[in-house]
Amino acid sequence: MSMTYHGTTEVPTAPGQCPMNAEEIDLFADGSQEWWFEAYRKLQEECPVIRLPGEGREPGTDAFILTRYEDIARVARDRNLVLGREDQAMQGNGNSPLQEEIFEEAGFGDAFNAQQDLRSSDEQAMRYKRAVTDPWVGPEGAQRHQKMAEAAAHRLIDNWIEEGEVDFVKGFAAPLPQVVITTILGLPLEDMPMLRGMEEAQVRRFVYGRGVNSTMSDEDEVENARELVAFNEFLAEQIQEKRRNPKDDMISYLTQLEFEGKRFSDGDITSVALLMHIGGNETTQYALTAEAMLLAQHPEIVAELRADRTKVRFFVEEALRLYAPTQGLTARTARIDFEMGGVTIPARSTLHLRFGAGNRDPEHYPNADQLDLTRPHAGRHLTFSQGPRSCPGAGLSRMEQNVAVNALLDRLETIELKDTNDFQHQPGIMLGLYHLDLSFTKRQAAVATA
Numbered sequence: 001m002s003m004t005y006h007g008t009t010e011v012p013t014a015p016g017q018c019p020m021n022a023e024e025i026d027l028f029a030d031g032s033q034e035w036w037f038e039a040y041r042k043l044q045e046e047c048p049v050i051r052l053p054g055e056g057r058e059p060g061t062d063a064f065i066l067t068r069y070e071d072i073a074r075v076a077r078d079r080n081l082v083l084g085r086e087d088q089a090m091q092g093n094g095n096s097p098l099q100e101e102i103f104e105e106a107g108f109g110d111a112f113n114a115q116q117d118l119r120s121s122d123e124q125a126m127r128y129k130r131a132v133t134d135p136w137v138g139p140e141g142a143q144r145h146q147k148m149a150e151a152a153a154h155r156l157i158d159n160w161i162e163e164g165e166v167d168f169v170k171g172f173a174a175p176l177p178q179v180v181i182t183t184i185l186g187l188p189l190e191d192m193p194m195l196r197g198m199e200e201a202q203v204r205r206f207v208y209g210r211g212v213n214s215t216m217s218d219e220d221e222v223e224n225a226r227e228l229v230a231f232n233e234f235l236a237e238q239i240q241e242k243r244r245n246p247k248d249d250m251i252s253y254l255t256q257l258e259f260e261g262k263r264f265s266d267g268d269i270t271s272v273a274l275l276m277h278i279g280g281n282e283t284t285q286y287a288l289t290a291e292a293m294l295l296a297q298h299p300e301i302v303a304e305l306r307a308d309r310t311k312v313r314f315f316v317e318e319a320l321r322l323y324a325p326t327q328g329l330t331a332r333t334a335r336i337d338f339e340m341g342g343v344t345i346p347a348r349s350t351l352h353l354r355f356g357a358g359n360r361d362p363e364h365y366p367n368a369d370q371l372d373l374t375r376p377h378a379g380r381h382l383t384f385s386q387g388p389r390s391c392p393g394a395g396l397s398r399m400e401q402n403v404a405v406n407a408l409l410d411r412l413e414t415i416e417l418k419d420t421n422d423f424q425h426q427p428g429i430m431l432g433l434y435h436l437d438l439s440f441t442k443r444q445a446a447v448a449t450a
Helices: 032-046 069-077 085-091 097-106 109-117 122-137 141-158 168-173 175-185 189-208 218-244 250-256 266-279 282-297 299-307 309-322 394-411
Strands: 002-004 049-052 063-066 165-167 329-333 338-340 343-345 350-353 412-417 437-442
Touching: 049 343, 063 069, 069 338, 069 350, 097 218, 122 141, 122 250, 122 266, 122 394, 141 168, 141 175, 141 394, 165 168, 168 175, 168 282, 175 189, 175 250, 175 266, 175 282, 175 394, 189 218, 189 266, 218 250, 218 266, 250 266, 282 299, 282 309, 282 394, 282 412, 299 309, 299 394, 299 412, 309 394, 394 412
Parallel strands: 002 049, 063 350
Antiparallel strands: 049 063, 165 437, 329 350, 338 343, 412 437
């Protein structure tokens, strides 16, 4: 059964109340973040494939939202169903024409083109991943940064360990991934306040964009593009400095790298740095926040993890499943007509994969809404997607989360939620709390870190 979806303005549902009927559910409505999980269950039971008439990226096409685990995994893995990277010229790159025009005028069009040229097919994308990103943020490459991340985590805790309370987002979850990715890229740590603003510009579309395609107004597009041009100008200066004086960092590595028979241009390097910067900040922040919330809600889990630290990685995977930082992405275009859940999806349709819904699909996960450290195949959730386009920075994010949870277990004896929490989420498709207020008792004195 499919459901026709009628836009973002026709459902006057209060932010804190899920509609009673699946036909009324609008996953992109203002305040819908507060009832997404309840909505996912209704949709999976009644209409797991949602049709959005006329909302495809191409004129005259529809968009479809997929909410079941098996459907999402099938689309993510099966390259026969959806257009590959080699078809990117036909399906577009997701950037608005206004943004591209402003970048071209500013002389930074190469960074846009590099995203396609360096990964023009799924096969080349895999070679790119192995040569370009895995040595720094892949499962093995991430481990070289573990001690740095551990030191950063403990320094942040040192800042508030004597206070007995903290806004965890501001005091830990936001700055930790920023310190880590800034250090990995080799950007100046003293520029982190400016870089934070650039990071917000990078994700603005996913937070404030409207509808399935995260559309912004022309005015917002222009303003945001100008902020990103400033970021590109900053990166251009850093790249030139790394070419003159290479160090042990990712940008320096890229200035020396030969890939597919040629050296990286400044545009190539900028495209990689931009992707690493956006992927290494916000999403890990949201994951860390969710993990701290779960620790505060489940003191019995804190005791269990403290007694057996090998279970920390299972806790991290379950938290990623339950609270996927990116709940969904409009990231695929149908290559052929195919059927899913009894619904025909025509070729050229736009597909929105609702990872957060698939992660809570009761047909795939028994007791799907419960935290279960014994759940088999813990890492096979959809949070980082699956298949050839899975997140290249998943290894780094997992390392940071394991480091963070262990640091909290080391330093905090008890963790509780303060009554100042309202658990309100930011808008958009990313599941991020504005703040998380914790009270705690310390486990040991502040630790001196290098």
